[in-house]
Amino acid sequence: MSDGIIRNYISREIIRDRAVALDNETPLLEEGIxxxxxxxxxxxxxxxxxxxxxEDVEIVPENFASVEAISRYIDSRGDRASRLGAT
Amino acid sequence: xxxSLSEEQRDLRAAAADFARGELDRDLEARDADxxxxxxxxxxxxxxxxxxLPIPKELGGGGADILTTVLVMEGLGYGCHDNGxxxxxxxxxxxxxLPLVKFGTDAQKQAYLPGLIAGELxxxxxxxxxxxxxxxxxxxxxxxxxxxCYVITGTKQYITNAPIADVVLVFAAHPDRSKTAxxxxxxxxxxxxxxxxxxxxxxxxxxxxxxxxxxxxxCRIPEQNRVGPEGAGMAIxxxxxxxxxxxxxxxxxxxxxxxxxxxVEYARxxxxxGQPIGKFQAVADKVADMYLRLEAARLLIYQAAWLGQQGxxxxxxxxxxxxxxxxxxxxxxxxxxxxGAYGYMRESGIERDLRDAVASTIYSGTSExxxxxxxxxxxx
Ligand SMILES: Cc1cc2nc3c(=O)[nH]c(=O)nc-3n(C[C@H](O)[C@H](O)[C@H](O)COP(=O)(O)OP(=O)(O)OC[C@H]3O[C@@H](n4cnc5c(N)ncnc54)[C@H](O)[C@@H]3O)c2cc1C
Numbered sequence: 001m002s003d004g005i006i007r008n009y010i011s012r013e014i015i016r017d018r019a020v021a022l023d024n025e026t027p028l029l030e031e032g033i034x035x036x037x038x039x040x041x042x043x044x045x046x047x048x049x050x051x052x053x054x055e056d057v058e059i060v061p062e063n064f065a066s067v068e069a070i071s072r073y074i075d076s077r078g079d080r081a082s083r084l085g086a087t
Numbered sequence: 088x089x090x091s092l093s094e095e096q097r098d099l100r101a102a103a104a105d106f107a108r109g110e111l112d113r114d115l116e117a118r119d120a121d122x123x124x125x126x127x128x129x130x131x132x133x134x135x136x137x138x139x140l141p142i143p144k145e146l147g148g149g150g151a152d153i154l155t156t157v158l159v160m161e162g163l164g165y166g167c168h169d170n171g172x173x174x175x176x177x178x179x180x181x182x183x184x185l186p187l188v189k190f191g192t193d194a195q196k197q198a199y200l201p202g203l204i205a206g207e208l209x210x211x212x213x214x215x216x217x218x219x220x221x222x223x224x225x226x227x228x229x230x231x232x233x234x235x236c237y238v239i240t241g242t243k244q245y246i247t248n249a250p251i252a253d254v255v256l257v258f259a260a261h262p263d264r265s266k267t268a269x270x271x272x273x274x275x276x277x278x279x280x281x282x283x284x285x286x287x288x289x290x291x292x293x294x295x296x297x298x299x300x301x302x303x304x305x306c307r308i309p310e311q312n313r314v315g316p317e318g319a320g321m322a323i324x325x326x327x328x329x330x331x332x333x334x335x336x337x338x339x340x341x342x343x344x345x346x347x348x349x350x351v352e353y354a355r356x357x358x359x360x361g362q363p364i365g366k367f368q369a370v371a372d373k374v375a376d377m378y379l380r381l382e383a384a385r386l387l388i389y390q391a392a393w394l395g396q397q398g399x400x401x402x403x404x405x406x407x408x409x410x411x412x413x414x415x416x417x418x419x420x421x422x423x424x425x426x427g428a429y430g431y432m433r434e435s436g437i438e439r440d441l442r443d444a445v446a447s448t449i450y451s452g453t454s455e456x457x458x459x460x461x462x463x464x465x466x467x
Contacts, residue, residue, distance in 0.1 A: 032267065039321070053399075
């Protein structure tokens with residue numbers, strides 16, 4: 001579910017060009033869609049939207065290379081939060 | 088909303104000011120003239136606990152939160168007139184020590200933090216190059232893998248502490264990868280073969296903080312000296328910049344407080360046309376503006392430090408850096424003007440604050456770049 005929200009945000013707020021197609025595998029960093037400032041904006045959006053604190057050490061290519069990677073990262077954070085909540 | 092500081096925080100700020108007043112300004116006029124760094128003052132700061140202040144206790148530091156660290160740096164800036172020394176301390180703390188705490192391995196932390204905290208080692212980070220300043224990620228310094236080593240080649244410019252550094256966090260780009268995913272950071276010891284200080288740089292201000300250009304000529308760096316995973320360079324840089332922008336001008340708050348008090352005293356004593364110059368509205372207005380800038384800058388810096396502790400402070404950090412740097416320059420100019428010709432004389436020390444302040448709208452991201460960040464965070 002988070003992938004749709006992330007894709008939508010990047011298209012609307014960062015790419016801002018309907019002609020540019022974005023799918024879950026598009027390499028966001030390699031293709032320069034997310035530059036340094038766009039990445040910081042996206043992190044603020046994710047924190048507010050999903051109620052998680054994104055640590056500096058987590059803002060690495062492994063977690064932000066594509067919409068799919070971001071979505072996987074958010075899901076893992078959610079899992080961690082609910083596991084912590086359960087104990 | 089509670090704006091009060093704890094008694095402990097207030098005491099620490101006052102203690103830093105007292106310490107600074109006693110020890111740090113020795114021979115400042117001469118050291119400013121001939122660009123001399125004071126290793127004695129550096130070691131004294133380490134004994135007082137400055138370099139280790141924001142480092143967790145389990146790593147040998149003072150374990151202070153960031154707001155408390157800011158307050159101590161403010162006290163230091165109030166007591167100490169050597170803005171260059173404070174700048175060098177800041178450069179090491181925010182651009183090397185905190186990234187090490189956040190991204191470093193246990194072995195890296197143990198190898199470097201104790202020495203940096205004790206004042207025995209000196210370090211900084213090296214990002215800027217002759218062809219890439221604000222556009223930092225366009226760097227040309229290259230890194231290539233060779234078995235269990237990395238080989239780094241390139242030139243870094245305007246590097247604070249470079250002539251006296253023992254370890255430098257060097258950022259380099261992997262060829263054929265993008266700007267954002269292809270930068271990595273490495274701890275490079277300055278006695279590594281191929282590493283050299285190619286040119287000492289003379290500055291307008293902050294002259295007691297040494298600066299140089301560095302050359303890395305096929306420096307072989309062991310894999311265990313890479314900080315964070317490959318490609319984490321941008322994350323490390325952004326993390327360091329957020330702290331640096333929030334906190335690097337805390338010392339300037341102290342300097343502006345000192346400036347303000349000096350100006351009030353002078354405006355009450357200096358008489359022209361039969362009365363103290365402070366009675367002239369044009370002079371009094373300058374003092375009021377200095378107060379206004381100082382209080383607004385203080386709130387922005389405290390807020391950015393506090394927000395950074397809670398998680399994220401990108402916009403708050405940019406706002407704090409932007410406002411405080413411009414306020415410091417404006418107030419330094421006012422201080423010279425209020426003192427007339429005396430303020431323009433080297434012996435007054437008033438002009439030194441102005442020369443020291445000018446760089447603050449350039450380092451850690453220029454004012455123009457802070458405005459780009461702010462407007463970007465606002466959706467433009
Ligand atoms: C005292 C001091 C200490 C420093 N210490 C270090 C250090 O320890 N390590 C290190 O790596 N670097 C260090 N630097 C370098 C510093 O980070 C750079 O100077 C800074 O990033 C600006 O780069 P530049 O000087 O190449 O200016 P440029 O990037 O060439 O900028 C020139 C002008 O163009 C403007 N400009 C550029 N891009 C834009 C844009 N997109 N929009 C609007 N305006 C723009 C700038 O604001 C500036 O006014 C230090 C600099 C100083 C002054």
